[in-house]
Amino acid sequence: MPLGEARGRLHTKHDLLVQLGVVQEKQAIHLPDATRDLIVRHGGPVDRSRGFVLHSGDFVVESSMPVSEAVCLTATIDILRAISAGRGPRNALMALGYSGWGAGQLENEISQNGWLTCPADPEVLFADDIESMYDRILATIGVDVTHLSNVAGHA
Numbered sequence: 001m002p003l004g005e006a007r008g009r010l011h012t013k014h015d016l017l018v019q020l021g022v023v024q025e026k027q028a029i030h031l032p033d034a035t036r037d038l039i040v041r042h043g044g045p046v047d048r049s050r051g052f053v054l055h056s057g058d059f060v061v062e063s064s065m066p067v068s069e070a071v072c073l074t075a076t077i078d079i080l081r082a083i084s085a086g087r088g089p090r091n092a093l094m095a096l097g098y099s100g101w102g103a104g105q106l107e108n109e110i111s112q113n114g115w116l117t118c119p120a121d122p123e124v125l126f127a128d129d130i131e132s133m134y135d136r137i138l139a140t141i142g143v144d145v146t147h148l149s150n151v152a153g154h155a
Helices: 013-019 025-030 078-084 105-111 130-140
Strands: 039-042 046-056 071-074 092-098
Touching: 046 078, 078 092
Parallel strands: 039 092
Antiparallel strands: 046 071, 046 092
16 A cells, blocks of 8 residues: 555644554554654655655565665555554655656756766765755765855856
8 A cells, every 4th residue: 555645734743653544543652763753854746645765775575666775765554564663674764745757857957967966875864964964965075055056057
């Protein structure tokens, strides 16, 4: 069963797990630390009722898709059940919604320098300090944010 169909306003991660039927409301207080600490992020503007869990590769189910050697993506409720039971991955974050591109669109944007890219670093990806993440990622590829412009063009 796909993650999703979360409707309405969610006040906590526990609400999401209850709404998805992963746990009952009375069980939410007894969730393992990994479940209470699960980071839920805005994944994009498309279909915010669908959820995706990006996680360390130490946990894999049939529906998991490898992103790299160290990172997987799972979009079925199996992973939330495993996390809620304390059997899930060492590191995980959940995103509600996604961004999408047409065939070849992203590759074209990258080739036109529309995106800065870098290798995926699980330590940065799963870090709790989201406020400094942008600057830390740019620093890993040698970019100083003060030298970026909001104006684009060709020389």
